[in-house]
Every structure is written in structure tokens, then in C-alpha cells.
Amino acid sequence: MDAKEKVGRYEFVAEPFHVDFAGRLTMGVLGNHLLNCAGFHAADRGFGIAVLNENHYTWVLSRLAVEMTDMPRAYEKFSIETWVENVYRLFTDRNFAVLNAEGKPIGYARSVWAMISMETRKPADLFLLHGDEITSYICADKPCPIAKAGRVKVGDAQPVAEYHTRYSDIDLNGHVNSIKYIEHILDLFPLEMYREKTLHRFEVAYAAESHYGDVLGFYREQKSENEYDIEVRKNGTETAIRSKVVFE
Amino acid sequence: MDAKEKVGRYEFVAEPFHVDFAGRLTMGVLGNHLLNCAGFHAADRGFGIAVLNENHYTWVLSRLAVEMTDMPRAYEKFSIETWVENVYRLFTDRNFAVLNAEGKPIGYARSVWAMISMETRKPADLFLLHGDEITSYICADKPCPIAKAGRVKVGDAQPVAEYHTRYSDIDLNGHVNSIKYIEHILDLFPLEMYREKTLHRFEVAYAAESHYGDVLGFYREQKSENEYDIEVRKNGTETAIRSKVVFE
Numbered sequence A, B: 001m002d003a004k005e006k007v008g009r010y011e012f013v014a015e016p017f018h019v020d021f022a023g024r025l026t027m028g029v030l031g032n033h034l035l036n037c038a039g040f041h042a043a044d045r046g047f048g049i050a051v052l053n054e055n056h057y058t059w060v061l062s063r064l065a066v067e068m069t070d071m072p073r074a075y076e077k078f079s080i081e082t083w084v085e086n087v088y089r090l091f092t093d094r095n096f097a098v099l100n101a102e103g104k105p106i107g108y109a110r111s112v113w114a115m116i117s118m119e120t121r122k123p124a125d126l127f128l129l130h131g132d133e134i135t136s137y138i139c140a141d142k143p144c145p146i147a148k149a150g151r152v153k154v155g156d157a158q159p160v161a162e163y164h165t166r167y168s169d170i171d172l173n174g175h176v177n178s179i180k181y182i183e184h185i186l187d188l189f190p191l192e193m194y195r196e197k198t199l200h201r202f203e204v205a206y207a208a209e210s211h212y213g214d215v216l217g218f219y220r221e222q223k224s225e226n227e228y229d230i231e232v233r234k235n236g237t238e239t240a241i242r243s244k245v246v247f248e
Helices: A027-044 A049-054 A126-130 A133-137 A178-186 A191-196 B027-044 B049-054 B126-130 B133-137 B178-186 B191-196
Strands: A008-013 A057-068 A077-087 A091-099 A105-117 A161-164 A199-206 A215-224 A227-234 A238-247 B008-013 B057-068 B077-087 B091-099 B105-117 B161-164 B199-206 B215-224 B227-234 B238-247
Touching (some): A027 A091, A027 A178, A178 A227, B008 B027, B027 B049, B027 B091, B178 B215, B178 B227
Antiparallel strands (some): A077 A091, A161 A215, B057 B105, B199 B238, B227 B238
């Protein structure tokens, strides 16, 4: 299989209501586009949600790390490339490159996905399900020059914000929408932060699913001048999300 | 000018993270698509934001009423048609039809727009700016079989919710994003409401702009079994938004 088949490329435009006050595409919208691209790419190759659901399996996002040197501006065209870097028994590593209108990379992302049974919610063995076919899409030679997600550890302290989940937070699976967590986490910082600095890197690891009626507590620890670790705990106890936000 | 040139038609798909827990496209996302279609349609005819901004004018949405008999489901294709029903000195009436994958109408929308000066924020005279050219796009014979927005009046009571505007609420113009108001208003209702009923009609009138740091109070009055009037007041006084929500 040649590189062209292994790497998917999808075109977008930064819509006016999808940019922030500074005119930059929001990280939440970019995250949504990345997940859609993963879906398109998998579907085109026979590993998409539609096929999986017939067999009672679904992909779930486990981790996402995005690092940007720039963001598309309002009305600008951009594109996203995606490819599978590796397949393990229970996980796949999927990478992304974000290209500006001139085709120059302005950022990269790394993601980790598991396939779970829709009945048991437990991870499935990818090799048992798909045999060697899934490994034929591995594209190991395309670089993704950003670090893998690091360790996030937040000490016990008072939450900096508390949030009662609402109608708009809940997705098709009955859980809090992966993209909504990104928005809620970035909303912990005041507008001035985004005026003075730019969001350089964002990491999120999905640890446990939250539901309608859960109260999410946001715990934050500043690790260095521009680096913050964030933990989201549901109903005061269980960790739902671990996240790292790095400004520049 | 023939009807083909007067009516714009744009294709969409209901993305997985853009549907609610019941698998229906959210009204906020539909609203975003409607506004984008208005933008595409105007731009294609020389009345778009890019041209206007050079002349220091911009379109602002004054009112939006959407009435749906169905909503696109996750992964479904749909399309939106838009046309200008009328042009007045200070306003234009723009209508929309939402068509399902088979091309059958599943809903309609009516919107009212003003053109304002970016310096004074005051409405501009459309005929003075554009002469008769703008009237050549009027398409009076295409039906939009939904009622115009009605009168919304909410008595003085305690707000049912209070919301401190955050980073993700603020758009390119420094105001609370028109689409975010839709989400916040629909979040006033519990998930059970959307489980038992469907959102049939949504109206919003934008009365005054809100900014970062404003505290929005949401006042709600039930008008009949399925009809709610909502007023959003900023900082306890000025009306920012009037809205009507009708379930079925």
C-alpha cells in the first residue's frame, strides 16, 4: 500500500462562529475536525463506526495531544492529514498534521484510540477482530514532530470551578461530549490569558465517562509559568479527565 | 435573474459531535449552518462580509426563527436553501429551507438582518449603500410556510439561571457569540424535556450586545403547556435577548 492510501487529507475552512475573540480557530472546533478526520479515514478503509456498530463495537478516544505554532484565522482554508502510526493489541496511535492554506504545517496532533464492545464497554483485541488487515494501514515513516502526552498529576486542593452537566454537554452515547470537556477546560482561563498569550499545546486523557446530572469539579495546578495540569473529577471523587494546557 | 441564481443551496452532514443525546442535530449547530449559508449566499452575490468590511460595514443578525418537523440524525446528509424574501431600508428578510437527504423539507427558518457601520455600530441605509442592485436578489415567490417571530414578554421574576460569560462565549467581534446564546437558552431545560418532547420551534431576537465579564440572567415564563418565553438580561438590567421555545 502506498503513502497516498495510508494518509487521508481533508479540507476545511475556519467558519466565523468557530473562531475566538482573537479570530483564531478554537481548540474545541479543531478537536472536532480531528475526530471527524479520524472517522472519515477509518470509514474509507473499512474500520469506521458504521461497520463496527453492526458488529457491536465502537472506537473510543483515549488521549489527544495537539501542539500548534499557529491557528487558522477566520475564513481561512486549512487541511488536516491523518494516518495510523501504530496498532497494538488494545490501542491504535493515530497522528495528524494541520496545514495552512499554503500547505505548510502549522501544527500536529497525536491521538490514542481503543475499540470497545458496546455491550460490555470493555476494550476489544484489535488483532483478534481484524487480523493483520488493520496493520497494513500503518504509516511509520511520516513524521509527527511533537512529544507524546506526558504525565499529569494534580494535588488535592479546592476545585477552581464546578460545573453541572447540561443538555448540550451530552452526546449520542449518553456521555459528556469529548469536545465539550476541551471547551470547559479552556474556559478555566480568563480572556486576558488568550489576549496576552497563545495556546501552544493541549493534552487531554479520557479516564472515565461522565453522564447527565454529574457535577464536574475542575482542579488546576500551575506547573511552570505557562504550563497547567488540570484534573476533572466527577461528583467529588472519580477522575474523569486529565489535561495539560501550555501557553506560549 | 432566475430562481436558480436567487436561491442558494448548500450541502451538509450531521457530524457525530454535533448531535444531541437523542442523535438529532442540535439547534445551535443548525443555527451556525444557517448563518454560514447566509454568508455564502451574500458573498457569492457581492454583498458578503469581505466586501462590506472594506467599506467598514458588516451584517448583523437581528432575529432568527426556526421551525422543524424533524432534525437530521447523526451521519445523515441534509441541505439548506436560502433566499432573500424582502429588502427594506434598514433590514432584509432572509428565509431558509432545511431539506433531508431525500430533498424533502423538514423545516424552515426566517431571519432578519441589518447592515451596520463598524465604527458607529448604527444601521446603514441599504438602498443608499447598494442602490437597486440588492433588490434584484429578492425572491418573493418561494414559500416559507412558518410564522414570523411573535412577541416575547417575560414578567419580572427571579432568573432561573445566571451565567458568567467565559472565553468560549466571545466571538470575533468581542461580543457573546450568537450561537452560544442558543445553546445557553436550550440548556435551561432538563434532558428529560428533550427525551419526552422534541424542539419544534425556536425564536431569538438579539436586542443588545453582551461582552466578556457580563453576567447574563435568564428569565423564563411558561406561556402554555409547550411554550416558553425567555428573556436574557445582562448585569441585571438591560435586555440582551428575547427568545421563544416551543416543544411538541
